[in-house]
Amino acid sequence: MEIFGPTVQGEGMVIGKKTRFVRTAGCDYRCSWCDSAFTWDGTGKDDIRLMHPEEIVRELTALDGSPPDHVTLSGGNPALLPQLGALIAALRSAGAVVALETQGSKWQDWFLDIDELTISPKPPSSGMETDWAALERIALRLAQGGRHFSLKVVIFDEADLVYAAGVHLRFPSIPFYLQAGNDHLGEKDRTQLLKDLLVRYEWLVERVVADAGWRDVHVLPQLHTWIWGNKKRRIRRQ
Amino acid sequence: MEIFGPTVQGEGMVIGKKTRFVRTAGCDYRCSWCDSAFTWDGTGKDDIRLMHPEEIVRELTALDGSPPDHVTLSGGNPALLPQLGALIAALRSAGAVVALETQGSKWQDWFLDIDELTISPKPPSSGMETDWAALERIALRLAQGGRHFSLKVVIFDEADLVYAAGVHLRFPSIPFYLQAGNDHLGEKDRTQLLKDLLVRYEWLVERVVADAGWRDVHVLPQLHTWIWGNKKRRIRRQ
Numbered sequence A, B: 001m002e003i004f005g006p007t008v009q010g011e012g013m014v015i016g017k018k019t020r021f022v023r024t025a026g027c028d029y030r031c032s033w034c035d036s037a038f039t040w041d042g043t044g045k046d047d048i049r050l051m052h053p054e055e056i057v058r059e060l061t062a063l064d065g066s067p068p069d070h071v072t073l074s075g076g077n078p079a080l081l082p083q084l085g086a087l088i089a090a091l092r093s094a095g096a097v098v099a100l101e102t103q104g105s106k107w108q109d110w111f112l113d114i115d116e117l118t119i120s121p122k123p124p125s126s127g128m129e130t131d132w133a134a135l136e137r138i139a140l141r142l143a144q145g146g147r148h149f150s151l152k153v154v155i156f157d158e159a160d161l162v163y164a165a166g167v168h169l170r171f172p173s174i175p176f177y178l179q180a181g182n183d184h185l186g187e188k189d190r191t192q193l194l195k196d197l198l199v200r201y202e203w204l205v206e207r208v209v210a211d212a213g214w215r216d217v218h219v220l221p222q223l224h225t226w227i228w229g230n231k232k233r234r235i236r237r238q
């Protein structure tokens, strides 16, 4: 567990929201461009802590002395952890709205307790294969549980865009987000990084607005990269 | 009326959404930093056209040959026009989701028919005075009509931030957005503009995350300025 914030959510359906993060370790994927590889490749091993829900709520509160109003659970893939259900219950009884993102490879019953759930299947550039049956099952169970969620696909190239169109077509009624990928994870010069990010975002916007086939879609950058660059952690106040 | 798009919404609760714009002429305000002054200061006079709802839907469709899925009504202050009700009805029967932003100085009954309504009261830096009674009345009528909406305040300085905190406090249950203002309307050098915009946005984020009093809030840039700079029109395809 890594706990940080308050900061601002940089992506997806709650972009811009002031939030605190809890990041879980471990992932069943190995995306080529993963920006959180330290959660699963061993390099973040020393940061891994086992914590009880009450302890986590306490640390989240200690970040700025106020109880958390909004908490984002991120990873790795938090859906590997059945025991997150207890944390989610504790966060909600502390008064927090809970957001979570996962790639849609695994189901947990506590998905039904997430206020702002994003399923983010990984496009071809990640090097991963989508388990469509698992994704369909998750969407079905969320629909049956009356739970709203959004879909998000990170886009690096044309093949990713074709893949994303396929996802949107499979789930036409689910709010759909395209996110410009950051393929300059190594770039340390912030002005250069900003220009590169802007070029990627502009390209994606232009492709989507020029194609009448793209309907009912959001196109977003990864805002936190614009602000904080390629730093491992966004903001840490401990 | 000015009709353009498809483009991407750069602000507020529907940031990133692919949309088409209809911009109305005329405003009851004269904000010092208005980026749409051409709608009311006479410089855009030759662009003003009187159009029937069906004609507007036809033009919106002609933009890329597909019926509009999402339309943003902007201004000026569109709330000056009682006759927009007929346009909104026509857009919705054409299958479009309708978004609209207004400063909250005037009520129209068609507010109740807007899917994504943003009320954006103007802070001290605008030079305008807020009519709090009018704003309260609008919020009350929207609540009575069961209509969700969001509040957005553009921030240029500390006094604006104090003002925004007051608005948030008056309407604590309404989704609240802070937007970094662009005080470089004259800047033509895009790299310089980009740096300035980033500094403004970073400042706003830092102020909000460092202050435990700011709860349940979104902090966003004006994305379209990052992409298209200070051009009068975002994207025009006609």
Ligand code: SF4
Pocket (backbone or CB within 6 Å): A027, A028, A029, A030, A031, A033, A034, A035, A036, A037, A075, A076, A077, A103, A122
């Ligand atoms: S699913 Fe997410 S955390 Fe896992 S490897 Fe891919 S990008 Fe990284």
Ligand code: SF4
Pocket (backbone or CB within 6 Å): B027, B028, B029, B030, B031, B033, B034, B035, B036, B037, B075, B076, B077, B103, B122
């Ligand atoms: S209310 Fe909006 S359109 Fe009117 S002057 Fe102010 S910024 Fe410009």
